[in-house]
Amino acid sequence: MSSPEAPPPSRTDTSGESLGDLVSELTGDLSKLMRQELELAKAEIRQEAAKAGKATGMLAAAGFAGYLTTVLLSLALVFALGAVMPLGWAALIVAALWGVTGAVLYSSGRAKLRTVNPKPERTVETLKEDAEWAKHPTR
Structure with a gap:
């Protein structure tokens, strides 16, 4: 048991x-x-x-x-x-293709990075609302 x-x-x-x-x-x-x-x-x-x-x-x-x-x-x-074609020219063409690819990616990434806002807007707004409520809790 x-x-x-x-x-x-x-x-x-x-x-x-x-x-x-x-x-x-x-x-x-x-x-x-x-x-x-x-x-x-x-x-x-x-x-x-x-x-x-x-x-x-x-x-x-x-x-x-x-x-x-x-x-x-x-x-x-x-x-x-x-x-x-000569090997030197072939290597130059491939390098140029990679250079163009890198430039396009850099330009695109930089443009997207400019749209980033590091300030947390919603959090700042919420903190302002909380501070206002703390000043006047009966509203």
Whole structure:
């Protein structure tokens, strides 16, 4: 036979304690609860950060593999063009293609970056509303 589980401790008899003692105990319990919640949050964040770190490593490896693929395909294009023209000119043509590609990507990225607003507009507005409410809480 298994023994029944003991019921959780409860504090029903508080007749011997003053109100100050009860408030002090409540404050201590709330403080302990908040510390435990904070520790739980930290543990969850550490766990998620570890998963994010592994994923970031995989993305970095994929980026490196993509870079190597681009270099090797560029070399293949240089040698393919080298079959119909001098190798120096073939390399110059491939380099010029990459230069144009880089310039277009730079221009496009810079234009998109100019539209970014670093100021968190909604947060600033919310903080202004909160400050106004704190000044006049009855409105």
